[in-house]
Amino acid sequence: MTALDDLPNVDSFFGIDLKTGSMIVAAIGVVHPMAYGCSFFLPISYLLVTIWILVALYFASSIVLFFGLIKDDVLLCSIWLWYALIFVVVMMMMMILLALVFTSRKQRNRVFVVLLGMLWYVLTVYFIMVVNSHRKRILSNTKVNI
Template sequence: MTELDNLPVLNSFFGTDLKSGSLIIASVCIVHPMAYGCSLFMSISYLLVTIWILVALFFAASILLFCGVLKDDALLCCIWVWYTMIFVVVMLMMMILLALVFTSRKQRNRVVIAIIGILWYLLTIYFILIVNSYRKSIGISNKNLYK
């Protein structure tokens, strides 16, 4: 039993089953990092480089999730859940820092984008719960296969 087993269990992803929802989440999370390459944040700073590195690792974890959902592999889903829990906390802090920096520079458009980023990472918490629920359902079905 791990700490992931203590998270709430959800039954559907906006009305779809957990496997389809996890595939949708994996697809969205694979496409998500590409938005950073086309972002309005053109100036290079250590904060932005750190964000880009974290997002690149999130991209790799999302590919693992996609493969895990297709193969019904609970371990690959578990890797994504653990990394994403850390990633969301760090990215929320980074986005808040970016919003504060852009506010001090009176760059309203960038503040709005940072706030949208904060809302996105809050939605990602829901994604974590969906994928973890799917991981639990795979684990239960795999245990039943071996009995």
């Protein structure tokens, strides 16, 4: 029993079955870093470099999730889940810092983009619940078959 077992269950991903929904989450995790690669935040700061590194690791963990979903491997799905949980918490803190920096510089457009990013990471919590529900199904199916 892990802390992942305490997360709430969902029955579908916006009406789609959990495996397909988890694949969509993995695909979004692969495409998601491209938004940062094409970032229009030109002055590079340590905060942005840290965010880019975290997002690159999220990309790598999404590739791991793809393999976990293809092979129905609970461990690979769990690796993505643990990193995604840490990622969401750290990224929300980074986004708050970024919003404070842009607010102090009176850069309204960038604050708006950061707020949209924060909403995205709130949605990522739902993605985590979808993948975790699928992981639990895989785990229950393997226990029954043994």
